[in-house]
Amino acid sequence: MASQRVYKDLEPDTAYAFKPEDLEDDEMILNMGPQHPSTHGVLRIELKTDGEIVKDARPHLGYLHRNFEKHAENIDYQGVIPFTDRMDYVASMANSLTYAVAVEKLMAIEVGERVKSIRVLVSELQRIASHLLAIGTYGLDIGAFTPFLHCFREREKILDLFEWLCGARLLYNYNWVGGVSHDLPDGWTEKARQFLGEFAPVIEELDDLLSHNKIFTDRTATVGIIPPDLAVAYALSGPNLRGSGIKWDVRKEDPYCGYEKYDFEIPVGQGRYGPIGSCWDRYYVRVEEMRQSVRILHQALDKLPAEGDVHEKVPKRIKPNPGEAYARTETPRGELAFYIVSDGGLIPYRVKGRSPCFVSMSLFHEIARGEMIADIIAIIGSLDIVLGEIDR
Amino acid sequence: MKRPALETKISNFLSPLVVAGAGGFLVAIALLPKIAEAIRAQLGAMLPPTWATVANIALGVLATVFLVAQLPIFLIWFERKVAAHAQDRLGPMRVGWHGVLQSFADGIKLLFKEDIIADGIDRQLFRIAPVLVVMGAFGAFAVVPWGPGLLISDLNIALLYIVAITSLGAIGILMAGWASNNKYSLYGGMRSAAQLVAYEIPTALIILVVVLQVGSLSLQDIVAAQGDGLLGENRWLLTRMYGLNVVAFVIFFICGLAETNRNPFDIPEAESELVAGFHTEYSGMRFAFFFLAEYGAMWLVAGVAAILFLGGWVGPYFSGPLVFFLKTLFLVFVQMWLRWTLPRLRVDQLLALCWKYLIPIALAALVVVAGLSVQAS
Numbered sequence: 001m002a003s004q005r006v007y008k009d010l011e012p013d014t015a016y017a018f019k020p021e022d023l024e025d026d027e028m029i030l031n032m033g034p035q036h037p038s039t040h041g042v043l044r045i046e047l048k049t050d051g052e053i054v055k056d057a058r059p060h061l062g063y064l065h066r067n068f069e070k071h072a073e074n075i076d077y078q079g080v081i082p083f084t085d086r087m088d089y090v091a092s093m094a095n096s097l098t099y100a101v102a103v104e105k106l107m108a109i110e111v112g113e114r115v116k117s118i119r120v121l122v123s124e125l126q127r128i129a130s131h132l133l134a135i136g137t138y139g140l141d142i143g144a145f146t147p148f149l150h151c152f153r154e155r156e157k158i159l160d161l162f163e164w165l166c167g168a169r170l171l172y173n174y175n176w177v178g179g180v181s182h183d184l185p186d187g188w189t190e191k192a193r194q195f196l197g198e199f200a201p202v203i204e205e206l207d208d209l210l211s212h213n214k215i216f217t218d219r220t221a222t223v224g225i226i227p228p229d230l231a232v233a234y235a236l237s238g239p240n241l242r243g244s245g246i247k248w249d250v251r252k253e254d255p256y257c258g259y260e261k262y263d264f265e266i267p268v269g270q271g272r273y274g275p276i277g278s279c280w281d282r283y284y285v286r287v288e289e290m291r292q293s294v295r296i297l298h299q300a301l302d303k304l305p306a307e308g309d310v311h312e313k314v315p316k317r318i319k320p321n322p323g324e325a326y327a328r329t330e331t332p333r334g335e336l337a338f339y340i341v342s343d344g345g346l347i348p349y350r351v352k353g354r355s356p357c358f359v360s361m362s363l364f365h366e367i368a369r370g371e372m373i374a375d376i377i378a379i380i381g382s383l384d385i386v387l388g389e390i391d392r
Numbered sequence: 393m394k395r396p397a398l399e400t401k402i403s404n405f406l407s408p409l410v411v412a413g414a415g416g417f418l419v420a421i422a423l424l425p426k427i428a429e430a431i432r433a434q435l436g437a438m439l440p441p442t443w444a445t446v447a448n449i450a451l452g453v454l455a456t457v458f459l460v461a462q463l464p465i466f467l468i469w470f471e472r473k474v475a476a477h478a479q480d481r482l483g484p485m486r487v488g489w490h491g492v493l494q495s496f497a498d499g500i501k502l503l504f505k506e507d508i509i510a511d512g513i514d515r516q517l518f519r520i521a522p523v524l525v526v527m528g529a530f531g532a533f534a535v536v537p538w539g540p541g542l543l544i545s546d547l548n549i550a551l552l553y554i555v556a557i558t559s560l561g562a563i564g565i566l567m568a569g570w571a572s573n574n575k576y577s578l579y580g581g582m583r584s585a586a587q588l589v590a591y592e593i594p595t596a597l598i599i600l601v602v603v604l605q606v607g608s609l610s611l612q613d614i615v616a617a618q619g620d621g622l623l624g625e626n627r628w629l630l631t632r633m634y635g636l637n638v639v640a641f642v643i644f645f646i647c648g649l650a651e652t653n654r655n656p657f658d659i660p661e662a663e664s665e666l667v668a669g670f671h672t673e674y675s676g677m678r679f680a681f682f683f684l685a686e687y688g689a690m691w692l693v694a695g696v697a698a699i700l701f702l703g704g705w706v707g708p709y710f711s712g713p714l715v716f717f718l719k720t721l722f723l724v725f726v727q728m729w730l731r732w733t734l735p736r737l738r739v740d741q742l743l744a745l746c747w748k749y750l751i752p753i754a755l756a757a758l759v760v761v762a763g764l765s766v767q768a769s
Contacts, residue, residue: 030575038664052579052739141664143655143736149479209733215656216735373579374665374738 016058018048026050030373034063038141038377041387043361047368047376054376057368059361064391072351077103077318078177080351084338085171087353088389090133093126093162094331095389096175099351101256102327102338103177106320114308115179116258120300121192122165122174123257123329124293128199129158130332131286131293134384138283139210141381142219147210154202157195164188178313189301196294196301203290211287221273221280224367224379228277234363237356238334239289240383243269243282250330257329262299264292279382286384319346333357333384353392357385407489410496414466422714425539452544453534460530464687465495471687471728478732505676510573513673517571521564522674522681528561529688536695537612538713539705551599551609554696555592558651561685562588565653565660565670568682572673580669583739584653584660590746591650597754598644601637601761602629602700611696615704628703633761640757641701643750645723648693650742652686655731659739694723 018029030047033039042063048056068087072080084099085092097119104111111119136151159169166174166182174181210216226236231244241248249266251259267288269281320342328337334356341350360383368376396404420427431451435444469484469492476483484491509515535550537543547553562584569581603609606617606629620626629637650657661669671682698704698719707715737745 028575030579037667051582139735143658143662143664144734145475146479146732149481153480210735213735215737215741218741219735219738372738372740374662374736377665 016060018046018056018058023048024050027055032376039380040137040385043380043385043387043390045364045376045380047373049373052372052374054368054371054373057365057376059364061358061361061387062391064387066392068353068392069351072348074347076346077320077348080348081176082171082173084353085173086388087355087392088130088331088333088336088357088386089170090386091126091130091332092171093122093174094130094329095336096173097123097257098327098329098331098336099338100175100177101329102325102340103318103320105327106323106325106340106342107177107315107318109178109313109315111178111313112305112308112310113258114305115310115313117300117304118180118184118310119175119257120259120262121297121304122162122180123331124296124300125158125161125192127293127332128290129155131290132158134286134332134381135206135210135283138381138384139216141377142216144210144213144216147206150202150206150209154199157198161188161192161195164191176314177318178315179310183310184304189304192297193301196297200291200294203287203294206287211284217273217280219374220283220378220382221278222275223371223375224279224282224382225275226277226363226367230363230366231277234366235359236334236363237359238330238332239285240282240334240356240360242266243285243382244277245269245271245281250328250335254328256327261303262296264296267292279378282382282384317346319344328354331356333386333389334360336389353389355389355392357383357387357389361385361390403488403493406493406496410492411489414492417462418714418717421538421717422712424542424713428542449544456533456544457530460533460688460691461684463691464684465499467687467690467724468495468498468683470725474725474728475732478729499680502676502680507676507678508673510673512573514571514573517567518673519678521568521571522678522685524564524567525561525685526681526688528558528564529685529692531557531560532692533688535611536692536699537615537704538716539711540612540616542713543612546610546612549609550611551603554692555596555599558689558692559588559592561651561689564685568674569660569670572670574673576666576668577670577672580660580662580666580672583662583666584670586739586743587650587653587657587659590743591647591750594643594746594750594754595647595651597751597758598640598647599700601640601754601758604758604761604765605629605632605637611699611704615699615706618703619706622708628701628706630701633764636757636760637701639753640761641697643754643757644697644700645693645726646750647746648697649727649730650746652689652693652727654686654690654727656734656737657742658731658736659742662736664736690724690727691720694720694727697723 020029023029028049030049031044032047033044034042039045044060044063046058046060047054066086068083071083081096081099084095087095132151132155136148139147162172163169164185165188166172226240226244228244228246231241231246237248245268247266247268252266267285269276269285271281273280322342322344324339324341326337326339328335336356337354339352340348343349364379364383367379371379432448435447439447472494473483484494487493487497509518532554534544535547535553565584566581569577569584602614606614608614617626618628622628622631630641653660661671671679674682698716702719705711705713705716
């Protein structure tokens with residue numbers, strides 16, 4: 001039958017999947033996803049289970065593959081930006097910023113101070129929005145519904161600010177090569193300050209409601225432990241790396257957009273309720289990072305230059321000389337980088353994205369072995385993956 | 393001017409009816425002893441004694457079934473409102489005045505939904521399971537007294553009956569999990585079985601604590617033993633035994649949460665882990681049965697807790713079915729409050745909680761109460 005043959009051809013990588021004949025007596029294969037409420041998108045994980053214990057786990061990726069890198073080889077430089085927005089779709093600002101910084105590096109463009117400040121503003125607001133989503137859905141994974149909606153209430157305010165700024169709520173196309181698409185509207189900074197004032201107490205509220213809840217710490221503080229050496233061996237980055245107690249942040253180590261001028265700390269996992277590098281540590285690093293982002297935002301609003309054209313350095317035609325550039329930034333999920341090769345034409349010869357979520361996911365099977373099914377959910381949530389960025 | 397839509401008209405017409413119905417319901421509950429007395433007298437005058445008793449019981453069964461069937465309609469709406477206000481939102485507002493018609497709309501939707509039985513499912517077990525679950529939750533209401541003499545059957549082993557028949561629900565869940573031929577359902581069913589074994593024992597021990605103090609398994613007698621209200625010799629059990637009963641009450645309530653499969657113990661249906669657990673494969677009215685059973689069980693657990701420790705229908709100022717209703721409603725509210733505040737335990741943590749903490753504490757409470765009771769007598 002023709003239809004059956006087509007179906008068989010589409011069957012996913014059988015060599016990689018678990019084989020039923022390899023199972024021992026009490027073992028069972030549990031297929032989690034791609035349609036599962038807690039795999040944070042279209043991730044599919046095959047679990048080899050013995051009762052509630054997970055013996056082995058194999059993630060299957062690619063359900064959200066959209067051919068980003070090949071697309072990028074066929075569009076002009078500016079046209080790639082909406083595609084980068086769609087990689088990590090809950091932190092679009094951070095993605096397009098990375099790409100813009102990379103192209104600017106390639107063309108040796110130095111953007112103005114106002115553009116830098118605005119970029120810091122939007123990327124830190126985006127970090128808060130993204131962490132709110134990560135923390136809220138993490139509570140949801142552990143079974144607490146209410147913090148999720150409290151987080152979304154605050155995230156909504158940030159999205160309102162972004163909508164006012166550039167008309168979009170999720171995929172902004174805001175960071176352009178050499179500038180940003182719109183200058184800050186009148187009254188935007190006051191509104192942003194008002195939001196920061198309202199937001200600071202919410203973090204404390206969240207701590208009371210979820211972070212230090214006994215059930216929550218019991219569920220998360222002893223599972224999914226990533227030892228520091230394992231984290232480094234897998235080139236983990238972002239909150240996942242810092243959760244293991246390693247102080248590494250691109251904003252400090254390799255500053256961009258003038259981050260060296262801001263006063264902030266890098267929170268790391270302390271192992272407060274269990275071994276260092278647990279799910280709880282990664283979760284709490286995100287909470288602490290929101291506090292630091294508020295600090296940065298206050299400074300950025302204070303330092304914001306009053307004058308400056310945000311389109312001043314935007315090139316009429318983006319046609320870099322032959323060469324290559326690699327730029328990295330600290331997105332909410334870790335170290336995102338773009339490697340761009342130019343052959344001197346109007347379209348990039350090659351655009352390669354280095355995705356922090358992909359790295360986190362590649363480590364997953366190491367920490368999933370021997371945990372329970374409920375912990376698998378806790379681990380996926382604590383890695384804070386976005387499938388749009390993994391599959392690209 | 394635009395004419396109001398048909399839905400608006402229907403909603404405007406039905407909302408006052410529902411609100412008035414709920415008010416009437418409360419009045420009826422408040423006047424229940426008088427109504428029952430009047431009916432009893434009327435039946436006694438009309439029929440020979442045997443038939444009068446039979447008719448009386450039949451009416452009692454009808455009234456209880458009606459009540460128990462109506463409760464989830466109110467409780468689902470109430471829960472959604474509690475959840476919404478805990479989460480800083482409004483909840484159902486569209487269907488009727490403040491969403492009072494929401495449960496009816498949901499019910500109609502579930503009724504019209506296709507009833508799917510997938511291939512490879514054990515059809516008979518699959519059909520029986522929801523019925524068993526509902527039976528387990530609603531059957532227990534036969535012995536729950538709303539007031540003096542206001543119950544279907546005054547069993548002298550009422551507590552034993554409640555413990556036994558509520559376990560039926562767990563068997564239904566296990567059955568649903570097995571029959572669904574779905575791995576997630578199977579996990580849900582197995583978790584439910586583990587949970588049943590763990591929480592039944594502390595529940596039984598705590599019930600013994602109460603029985604030791606009262607000397608009867610009948611819920612009527614237990615309330616009668618707390619007839620003095622908040623003060624006096626026969627005051628509520630909660631305030632007796634130097635605070636030991638408070639511990640017992642808390643353990644009973646925790647076990648009750650585990651019995652109703654609600655957060656923090658909603659492990660068999662753990663949405664974020666097992667998709668929907670044991671009822672993953674259910675749809676339409678069969679799914680609604682599980683839902684009804686959950687709310688019935690919530691009400692039952694709260695009601696039994698109110699009877700055992702809070703004096704049932706005996707209130708500090710006035711007594712009667714309304715007092716019992718309000719106490720139970722408050723305990724149900726606490727259950728909802730906990731659900732929308734706490735995260736979920738892992739299955740081994742629930743077992744550890746039950747086996748390592750609740751059972752030893754309950755056992756110790758039982759021993760101490762036994763000693764004190766012997767001393768007193």
